[in-house]
Every structure is written in structure tokens, then in C-alpha cells.
Amino acid sequence: MDYRCPVCRENIAKRRLSQTVMLGLEIECPRCNSVVRHNIHRAETIIVLLNFAVILVLAVFAYWFQSRGLVLVAVGAALVGAAASPLLERTYLRTWPRYASIVQRPKP
Numbered sequence: 001m002d003y004r005c006p007v008c009r010e011n012i013a014k015r016r017l018s019q020t021v022m023l024g025l026e027i028e029c030p031r032c033n034s035v036v037r038h039n040i041h042r043a044e045t046i047i048v049l050l051n052f053a054v055i056l057v058l059a060v061f062a063y064w065f066q067s068r069g070l071v072l073v074a075v076g077a078a079l080v081g082a083a084a085s086p087l088l089e090r091t092y093l094r095t096w097p098r099y100a101s102i103v104q105r106p107k108p
Contacts, residue, residue: 001089006101008032013098026102036099043088051081 003013010031025038054077062070 001093002095002097003099004097005029005032005034005036006097006099007034007036027099035102037102039097039100041093041096043092044085047081047084047088051077051084055081 004011008029008031010029012027012029012031025040026035027038028035055074058070058074058077061067062074
């Protein structure tokens with residue numbers, strides 16, 4: 001995944017700890033102070049939603065059947081889902097830009 005700022009092309013993959021926990025999808029580039037937003041790929045969204053649905057269905061079945069084996073399968077699905085996102089970034093989304101620029105409106 002390409003973690004460079006779309007405005008100044010500075011690599012902003014290594015951000016401060018205060019910026020890693022994001023409340024919104026917009027951050028400021030530490031070099032040029034331009035506001036950029038996270039560019040989320042459709043495949044990332046699909047993987048997260050499918051993983052959540054699988055975990056939810058397995059948890060419901062584990063509760064319904066009172067099965068410890070299904071609980072372990074649900075935990076395994078959660079682990080696979082947690083590993084799927086970084087794997088997707090390193091294989092399929094190698095050239096995908098993580099950030100997109102936001103056009104700033106002039107202040108009145």
C-alpha cells in the first residue's frame with residue numbers, strides 16, 4: 001500500500017501515536033499540513049463485513065447449540081480476519097494509495 005501524502009509525496013506511514021487512533025477518516029500531513037482522507041478500497045470493506053458476519057453467525061450457533069467447538073471456530077475466524085487485512089495490503093493492494101487529497105474550500 002502506498003502511504004505517501006498525495007500533495008507533497010512525503011511518506012506518512014510512520015505517524016505519531018496521537019494520530020494513529022483516528023476519530024475520523026481525515027488527518028493532516030505532518031510535512032505540508034494539508035488535510036488528507038483515508039482511501040478505503042472496496043475489497044477491504046468486503047473482507048471486514050464478511051468476517052464480522054461469519055463471526056456473528058458462528059457465535060449465534062455456538063450459543064444455540066452450546067458448543068465449545070464452535071466457539072473455538074469463531075475465535076479462529078476472528079484471528080483469520082485479523083490477519084486478512086494486512087495480507088490484503090501486502091499482496092492485492094500494493095500500489096493502492098492509502099490517502100487521497102481533499103480539496104480545501106477558501107475560508108470566507
